[in-house]
Amino acid sequence: MSAAALALPVVRGRLTERAPLAPLVWFKAGGAAEWLFEPADIDDLCDFLSRLDPATPVMGLGLGSNLIVRDGGVPGVVVRLGKAFARVERLDETTIRCGGGASGILVSSAARDAGIAGIEFLRSIPGAVGGFVRMNGGAYGREVKDILVECEVVLRSGERRMLANADLGYTYRHSELPEGAIVVSATFRGHAGEPAAIGAEMDRIAAEREASQPLRSKTGGSTFKNPDGHKAWALVDAAGCRGLKIGDAQVSEKHTNFLLNLGSATSADIEALGEEVRRRVKAQSGIELEWEIQRVGIAK
Template structure:
């Protein structure tokens, strides 16, 4: 990627140019970030964004579990919240304040130790608090909107705001958080519970995931949203896509709403396979599957889209 010559503001954290993103996402594929910023704290992030040219795009990156980074890379600044944002602390008998970089496993385990039930489902979502809040992450009948009280956000302008639940406009796997905003904290509330019972529920969820999902593969989690009244995996299966391959990408045979990188897949392979699945499901059932996985960045300059397929450009 050609780097901009724009002078970026000084930071106290880490700011790297032309940083590979493939190693940071679950698919282990994709291009580079024009700039990768890991702020030291929320003030560092706020100061940086306040002084950053407003024309430069900003994107937050969590664990990269539900993300396709396109092969041409991501222009602008990618913000990754590291250890300073991974803390979880108890607020009261049933509430936790969680950093935007804290994992679902850490949040649910802290809740268990504090005797707070109702947050067990976060154990099953391979992401961070920032991603849960932005996407209304959920699993096993529960969603972020069921437990969120408020979140701390650094807007693209650098302004720090606290947003209550009703300001996020939650729908299925969607919020109205502004583009370029970064979630740096959230307060979750559960109900009183016994640690042993909470652990038992977490174990049940973990076992169910292990049995039904290809957790040990290079994957991006659930690929498509469940349409009203339907299960995405069932529609994919009925369209004959179980095990379907394109380049180094494959539809999982264990769970057909998961795409896999078999080892050498490009992000173009993975995304084109998803589009082919969408085409076949539409032809079979008449239903338009919507992507749940976020796709960011630009296509490789040597390729272009033609209909539902990715073709090599002719020289």
């Protein structure tokens, strides 16, 4: 389908038809976006969405870490925030404002350099600010809801809106961010600290992750939410799923709440493996695991 057929607005950024998404997600699997839009700046994004047919679906894409893109691809427009949305600036002694495309490593490092503590945990979360805000990302006893002051979003209509922490209805790995909203920036507040001590805590977190998680594999990160009173990895392990395979998809032997693409797994293989894990855990423990990884697009 051509741009003319879809009547897509003219943009200053980049608009690509049938853009492969597998290279942009950590699993390195899945289909193409009908259209991939990489806006030049916030105004470009607002203008595009305001003039785009309201019936055209829109999905935001960050660093692709917590995502299965199904093999049939994603209809409509996928919006990917690039370098223009990856800036981090210090507002005062304890507050930083971060673009929606900024990575957890960049944000935590900027906070360290500014002497702002309490944000170190973002060092351990793969992904970008937009995803953290949407899913209330967390690790090591902290969550985004603990540090978020406010965020700026562009609604599906193209309208810019500021949302306070209280507006987002945060619960465990969930927010009530409006459907189709793209997070373009977030303001985080920590507390004063010594850069050396903050850096040491970041190093500790990085070393712990390296020791316990399959970081150098094609994976999507933490697969299932931790049920109340339980650890998902322990339930998966107890159900005998460590190392379980479907095609080239495998449950990690290093950390059983991670699924791996060993090389040529399809997204269908990866999702089927996750569903088989859920089935076995339910049969063994009576507990129904919930996906933490977002699954989008059309099955082939």
